[in-house]
Amino acid sequence: MSTYVGLDVSQKETEICVVDVEGRRIWRGKCRTEPNSIAVALREHAGGAVRIGMETGPLSIWLWRELRALGLKVDCIHARRVAAALSLQVNKTDANDAHGIAQVVRSGWYRAVAVKSLASCRIRAILTARGQLVSIRTTLSNQIRGLLKTFGVVLAPGKGGTFDKMVLSRCPEDALVRSAIEALLCAWRVAGERQRALDAQLIRIARASEVCHRMTSVPGVGAITALTFATTIDDPKRFGRSTDVGAYLGLTPRRYQSGEVDIAGRISKSGDRAARSLLFEAANTLLTRAKKDSDLRQWGLALMIRIGAKKAKVAVARKLAVILHCIWTDGTAFEGAR
Template sequence: MTLYVGLDVSQKETEICVIDGDGRRTWRGKCSSEPECIAMVLREHAPDAVRVGMETGPLAIWLWHGLRALDVPIDCIHARHVAAALSLQVNKTDVNDAFGIAQVVRSGWYRPVAIKSLQSCRIRALLSARSELVAIRTTLYNQIRGLLKTFGVVLAAGKGGTFERAVLTRCPADPLIRSAIDALLEAWRVAGERRQRLDSQLLRLARSHEACQRMITIPGVGAITALTFTTAIDDPNRFSRSTDVGAFLGLTPRRYQSGEVDISGRISKSGDRMARSLLFEAPN
């Protein structure tokens, strides 16, 4: 019997629905959202499943790699495509969602999402952490300047050591104000130190990566931009044409065409936000 499976994944439990080639439900149930648990249930209730589908989500990468390692023919479907397919359902429940995903898998009317390698995900974790530290440091910098303006202290433009010396020199002697500024300044300093450590680690990774070494030779492209781009692309073989990369990163214009109307709009911004932002800054 030809079987198809839909998985509606949540943080604790996963709703599983098994259907046959005619779309009739043959089994449904729940299990823990662990690759080993899901694979065990599928071996019992759908040992010869042709395809198993789940939508993108926070656990998708971990589950996909775990299930693939256990020889489960799992496909990941974009959550927007699943939402469009399930929008006609009167009642939204985990049971109905799993059944709907199984029907989408059976129809084959979807394009599986390319899941990044674990190595790319590991590097992306460092890049994301660095990005957050940069944002935190910028927020603290603005908070300190804004707080001092309340008491008539307007700092001149400056960053790094220049900014820190200016804050310490011109901060009012009031102990309450000094206490608040010192707390923010210490957090700003620690965030900068942590970011520098990540910068050093990312620089070493870029130097050991052949594609990154080539990208760094391009004017305006550094280690961070090169690593962000290569991890966003991950496997270049999945692109049939080089021009597809721009569309993948959301750098190509949207288009609306109907009858005599043909409008080219702004860039779609549908791809990787971090990669798109850094590629835009690189030539400037």
């Protein structure tokens, strides 16, 4: 008998619901959130499962990979789509959520999320750690500046060694205040050391990658941006057109159309935030600090005059995403320099 399964995953237990082709519930239960435990339960109660669905979450990549290795046809469904489908439920429980996911899977009214490869996840772990260290360092430096202002010390703009020397030279002589500032400054230094170590590791990985090496031929695109883009896309073949990459990364405008109303809004900002942010920074570098001129830069500068700097940088970021995907799939390098 053909069945459809919904999994509502939590850290300790996973709620399971099995329905038939007409949506009638056949079995409902729970097990530990471990691939083997879930596989045993599914083989016992849903041996003829046509599709198995679960929503995206912290454990979904691991569970998807392990359950697929055990021969189970598992699909990951975007959490926003699941939330929209479950929004009409009167009572929100794990059991009801699993039943709702099973009905979504049975209807087929969803698009399975592409799960990243293990190689991409390993590099993303380093990129994520680096991003956290950058954020921690920024927070600590702002905290130091804020504390010093309490005692009338306003530091001039500066970073790295300049910031370190300014803090030490202008910190009040009060022992309590100095101990607090030195504790924060020590943490700031350690975060910087660990960030630089990860930067060096990421640069080595990018240099060893032929694809990333070609991507860095684009003005404004460095090793971190190339690696972030490559691990976000993971498989370039899943995009039929390079122009679809811009929409995937949330760099295209939202649209609301109903009857005679047709409104183009701000960019959707869907997809990976880190990749979108780094592409915007690359666009800013290309337009404001690039030493070599190119057709892409001239196009962006013309846009800045016509629609403003911020919108022009978003447009260039979207164009960069398309170019990077073309470089990846065509096996070419950037040739737009004048």
